Amino acid sequence: KQEVTQIPAALSVPEGENLVLNCSFTDSAIYNLQWFRQDPGKGLTSLLLIQSSQREQTSGRLNASLDKSSGRSTLYIAASQPGDSATYLCAVSTNNNNDMRFGAGTRLTVKP
Amino acid sequence: SQTIHQWPATLVQPVGSPLSLECTVEGTSNPNLYWYRQAAGRGLQLLFYSVGIGQISSEVPQNLSASRPQDRQFILSSKKLLLSDSGFYLCAWGGSGLPVWNEQFFGPGTRLTVL
Numbered sequence: 001k002q003e004v005t006q007i008p009a010a011l012s013v014p015e016g017e018n019l020v021l022n023c024s025f026t027d028s029a030i031y032n033l034q035w036f037r038q039d040p041g042k043g044l045t046s047l048l049l050i051q052s053s054q055r056e057q058t059s060g061r062l063n064a065s066l067d068k069s070s071g072r073s074t075l076y077i078a079a080s081q082p083g084d085s086a087t088y089l090c091a092v093s094t095n096n097n098n099d100m101r102f103g104a105g106t107r108l109t110v111k112p
Numbered sequence: 113s114q115t116i117h118q119w120p121a122t123l124v125q126p127v128g129s130p131l132s133l134e135c136t137v138e139g140t141s142n143p144n145l146y147w148y149r150q151a152a153g154r155g156l157q158l159l160f161y162s163v164g165i166g167q168i169s170s171e172v173p174q175n176l177s178a179s180r181p182q183d184r185q186f187i188l189s190s191k192k193l194l195l196s197d198s199g200f201y202l203c204a205w206g207g208s209g210l211p212v213w214n215e216q217f218f219g220p221g222t223r224l225t226v227l
Binding site: 004036041043044089 | 218
């Protein structure tokens with residue numbers, strides 16, 4: 001069964017720093033991978049969706065890459081801001097399983 | 113634009129009581145709908161999804177059930193709540209029909225505490 005792991009569990013950086021969040025998955029037969037942001041006590045906000053045929057997607061200061069063969073995705077955040085502080089979740093849908101699996105998330109704190 | 117609503121926002125219920133959580137979507141037709149649970153210390157878990165009225169797929173055996181009485185309405189229910197049902201319940205919509213796993217958009221969630 002697909003397992004999704006996110007490292008690190010928590011990250012604290014000073015404002016302005018570029019950072020990378022990691023997501024790994026065990027089954028490379030994925031349909032797509034989605035990155036979300038969750039603020040405390042709130043629902044999830046979709047950030048980027050990468051289809052299995054794509055290598056990366058970009059939106060503003062965010063760039064997500066996908067390497068199916070190694071079972072990894074990274075979310076790159078450029079010039080981080082305090083408003084970026086939130087928990088970032090990756091989710092993977094798999095061709096073989098009728099399911100969408102989430103990682104436990106990375107809690108990001110950007111200090112002014 | 114599409115909007116997804118959930119209510120209530122918070123709920124405190126005694127063990128053994130029934131449950132009904134509602135989710136509605138505006139601005140789209142025949143959406144795929146999903147219920148997730150986020151329990152303390154655990155990741156998001158898919159509970160149910162639906163590709164159309166009356167069509168429900170369950171991902172895990174549990175004390176809960178789901179129904180879709182109308183095109184844009186998705187209801188999560190329980191006849192008797194357990195302590196382990198406590199958590200943050202999220203409804204989402206994404207695409208229409210197959211494939212089931214399109215980009216998903218989430219509602220604000222319902223915080224359920226079972227005492």
